[in-house]
Amino acid sequence: MNPVVKETIxxxxxxxxxxxxxxxxLISTLLESARPMTLTELATSKRLxxxxxxxxxxxxLxxxxxxxxxxRLGLHERAAYFTLLVPGKHSDYLICTSCGSIEPIKAPCPVHQLEDEIREKTGFRNLYHELEFFGVCPKCA
Structure with a gap:
């Protein structure tokens, strides 16, 4: 069994x-997926x-x-997408307000430095963030 699956369990x-x-x-399916998945995608996956x-x-879920x-990711009026939260691993997402598609951002997160500064100034522990950008994807534009 994958060590991340073991740790998550x-x-x-x-x-x-x-x-x-x-x-x-369910955990294995989410871990192996390259992107967040909907309830329907998960329920109809081979494993589940x-x-x-x-x-x-x-x-x-x-x-x-x-x-x-x-x-849980997505727009409230559209299907929700789910992704596994793995300690030490972080992803931010682009969400299309037209079709609802979701994709991970393939760039360094600009908020980590700000998070460190906030942690130092406030004394908060276990501080984390979830970053989502909304716009219209190239297919819908």
Whole structure:
């Protein structure tokens, strides 16, 4: 089993979630995905179709989001996308306000330096940020 999957499952157990095959497969699917995935994409993925139904995937995602194991992305009136939150790994996203597509930003995050400064000045611990940029993608423009 992938070490990141193991660590994530341990975080889930510490949060009081039961370790199930569906949980393991959901975490593995999100980890292997190059981009955030929708509930439908996850529920119909090879790994999860044999493990559970769409309602179970939805409930798992809700619990994982409540415990900051996954991040929910997207516009509220459109399908939500989910991505695994891995300590020490960070992604920022571009979200199209027209079609709702989401893609990771392939550039250094400009906020890390500001985050360090805020941490030093305020004394906040475990400080993190989630950065999303909204606009119209080239296909919709």
């Amino acid at each position: 341990e975080r889930c157990r510490q949060a009081g979630l039961r370790r199930t095959k569906a949980l393991e497969e 179709t044999e493990q559970c139904d769409k309602a179970t995937v939805f409930r798992l 809700q619990r994982l989001a409540e415990h900051s194991v996954v991040r």
